[in-house]
Amino acid sequence: MSSLATNLINVFGVLFAVLTVAAVLVYGERRLLALVQDRYGPNRAGPFGLLQIIADVIKMFTKEDWIPPFADRFVFILAPAVIMITVLLSFTVVPFAPGVEVVSLNIGLLFFLAMSSMGVYSVVLAGWASNSKYSLLGGLRAAAQMLSYEVFMGLSLMGVVILAGSFNLREIVEAQKGMWFVLPQFIGFVVFMIAGLAETHRIPFDLPEADSELIAGYHSEYSAMKFGMFMVGEYIGVTLISVLIVALFFGGWIGPVLPPLVWFVLKTSFFILLIILIRGSLPRPRYDQLMSYGWKLLLPLSLLNLVVTGGIVLALG
Amino acid sequence: MIVVFYIASGVAILSTFLVILQSNAVHALLYAILSLLSVAIVFFSLGAPLVAALEVIVYAGAIMVLFVFVVMVLNLGPGAEGQERVWLQPRTWTGPVILTLVLIGELIYIFLARPGLALGGPAIGPQEVSLALYGPYLLGVELASILLLAGLVGAYHLGREPSD
Numbered sequence: 204m205s206s207l208a209t210n211l212i213n214v215f216g217v218l219f220a221v222l223t224v225a226a227v228l229v230y231g232e233r234r235l236l237a238l239v240q241d242r243y244g245p246n247r248a249g250p251f252g253l254l255q256i257i258a259d260v261i262k263m264f265t266k267e268d269w270i271p272p273f274a275d276r277f278v279f280i281l282a283p284a285v286i287m288i289t290v291l292l293s294f295t296v297v298p299f300a301p302g303v304e305v306v307s308l309n310i311g312l313l314f315f316l317a318m319s320s321m322g323v324y325s326v327v328l329a330g331w332a333s334n335s336k337y338s339l340l341g342g343l344r345a346a347a348q349m350l351s352y353e354v355f356m357g358l359s360l361m362g363v364v365i366l367a368g369s370f371n372l373r374e375i376v377e378a379q380k381g382m383w384f385v386l387p388q389f390i391g392f393v394v395f396m397i398a399g400l401a402e403t404h405r406i407p408f409d410l411p412e413a414d415s416e417l418i419a420g421y422h423s424e425y426s427a428m429k430f431g432m433f434m435v436g437e438y439i440g441v442t443l444i445s446v447l448i449v450a451l452f453f454g455g456w457i458g459p460v461l462p463p464l465v466w467f468v469l470k471t472s473f474f475i476l477l478i479i480l481i482r483g484s485l486p487r488p489r490y491d492q493l494m495s496y497g498w499k500l501l502l503p504l505s506l507l508n509l510v511v512t513g514g515i516v517l518a519l520g
Numbered sequence: 521m522i523v524v525f526y527i528a529s530g531v532a533i534l535s536t537f538l539v540i541l542q543s544n545a546v547h548a549l550l551y552a553i554l555s556l557l558s559v560a561i562v563f564f565s566l567g568a569p570l571v572a573a574l575e576v577i578v579y580a581g582a583i584m585v586l587f588v589f590v591v592m593v594l595n596l597g598p599g600a601e602g603q604e605r606v607w608l609q610p611r612t613w614t615g616p617v618i619l620t621l622v623l624i625g626e627l628i629y630i631f632l633a634r635p636g637l638a639l640g641g642p643a644i645g646p647q648e649v650s651l652a653l654y655g656p657y658l659l660g661v662e663l664a665s666i667l668l669l670a671g672l673v674g675a676y677h678l679g680r681e682p683s684d
Contacts, residue, residue: 278546309645313573320581324553327585331546331592339592346589350582357577370646 213305217294224475225438230256232438232479239483268427271333278332283425283432286325290439293318297446298373300456300463311372312364315447316357319402323349325436326404326411326421333424341420344490345411349402351497356398358505362391362512363451376455385452390508392452394501399444400478401497403437407485410493445474521565528561543604545591549584556580567643 230245230253237244248254270279296311298304308314323346330342364370366387367378375384385392401408412420422433449455449470456463458470488496535555542548556579564572653661 275544275546278550281550308569310569310573313570313577313646317573317576317581320577320585323581323585324588327588327592328546328550331588343589343592346585346592350585350589353582 209302210305213303216303217297217299217305218291221291221294221439221442222435224442225435226256226260228438228441228475228479229259229434232482235476235479236483239480263428263431266427268429271335271424273334274424275332275334278328279424280429282325282329282332283429283436285328286322286436287432287439289318289322289325290436290443293443294446296372297443297450298376298455299446299467303464304373307371307373310370312360312370312375312451316353316360319356320353322402322440323353325433329425329433330411330421333421335424337417337419337423338421341411341413341417341423345404345421348404348408348410348493348497351494352398352401352408352501355394355497355502355505356402358502358509359391359394359398360451361509362388365509365512365516372450376450376457379454379457383452383454383457388452388508388512390504391512392448394505394508395451396444396448397501399448400481401493403440403444405437405441405478406482407487408493409487410490413487441475441478442471445471445478448474525562525565528558528565531555532558532562541608543601543608545594545600545604546588549587549591552587553580553584556584568649569643570646570649 233255234244234246234252244252245255246252248258270276293315295305296308296314298307326345326349327342330338330340330345333339363375363384366384367375369375369378378384404411410420411417412422414420417423422430425433449467453470456467458466461469532555535551535558538551539548539555542551556575560572560575560580563569563575
């Protein structure tokens with residue numbers, strides 16, 4: 204009975220925490236970007252503009268939820284749900300601290316990769332169902348970009364799997380007691396970070412929604428909470444990538460003095476902030492640059508990393 | 521787990537039927553994805569989590585995305601849907617239905633002749649699968665990779681720009 208209770212607490216705790224972080228990011232990202240660009244950002248609603256979150260939520264819920272008559276109704280409604288479901292499901296395999304995780308799956312890392320490859324459908328189907336040329340172009344770009352970057356997203360993580368000898372995220376974190384995997388797997392970390400940014404299609408990889416070329420890309424036709432789902436899905440995606448970087452490369456909850464959960468939250472916050480700062484500082488590449496960068500640089504790099512790591516592990520033991 | 525198995529396989533069969541019956545290409549693909557996902561759950565319930573994960577990553581997550589991609593590029597309008605409906609006449613069904621009935625008959629015969637086929641069994645983790653693949657079945661893996669390499673070279677040849 205008590206194990207059921209802890210399970211329920213874990214499930215709802217994780218859901219609550221993740222959605223709260225996503226809500227705070229709606230405000231926090233704008234404030235931080237404003238700081239980088241030497242302006243104020245939202246600072247009118249409440250102290251430091253903190254009530255901006257509530258104002259945004261009210262706005263999202265009360266706007267007209269319009270489904271274009273030319274759209275494919277069923278798929279149009281399905282698409283925003285897919286991204287929320289897949290991203291939130293990915294959090295089930297993440298160990299936040301000893302005992303704080305929803306499920307300890309022996310294929311945990313593969314489960315995350317599977318969910319992120321299902322997340323592609325959200326963007327692609329949204330682009331197709333909207334039945335507008337900008338959305339379609341955005342969807343096409345998203346399909347090619349996410350499919351390509353998924354390949355070496357998986358490959359870059361295999362070095363970690365070799366070192367830890369497991370796909371289970373808990374065991375991967377526990378294998379980092381002596382040394383964080385960022386040191387032996389620095390290339391893996393860099394490639395995973397870049398691929399993660401591309402998977403969540405944020406600047407500099409936001410070509411599927413490039414506002415200056417495609418209006419808003421795949422979600423041009425979306426309004427109200429359906430658009431909100433895409434936006435929140437993106438923030439949860441950023442949180443997910445940060446959480447995984449921490450668990451896979453930066454020792455998860457491991458750290459001195461402070462309690463494990465605090466360490467995890469601190470490390471995760473650092474990477475969330477880093478991703479926001481990257482958005483504030485990098486321009487968007489051209490589409491062919493994006494593709495050749497991925498296939499000609501990152502793929503060989505992650506393959507090389509995998510081969511060298513495997514070779515060293517074999518030679519040492 | 522047995523309940524999970526039967527529900528998932530039921531969903532798989534139903535969604536595969538719907539793939540054929542849909543006249544809209546993208547809706548058909550959605551059902552195909554659903555079918556692959558339920559097959560993954562079937563694998564999982566049979567104690568093969570690695571195969572289940574690979575089923576989702578490779579088939580549902582990569583190959584089907586390419587199908588959706590191609591359908592998007594073709595940009596089929598409502599006209600194509602009408603065309604599909606014309607093709608799905610009842611008399612086109614007779615041949616496939618007869619052949620399928622033969623297969624179902626065989627399946628029923630097998631089940632009756634060999635009752636008590638075991639469902640479930642121990643779960644096989646990623647390590648065991650890898651050891652089997654790169655141990656006794658190494659030749660098979662290598663042959664498959666040669667086949668894939670040949671396919672890759674062929675695709676590269678077809679996609680190459682004409683040199684004139």
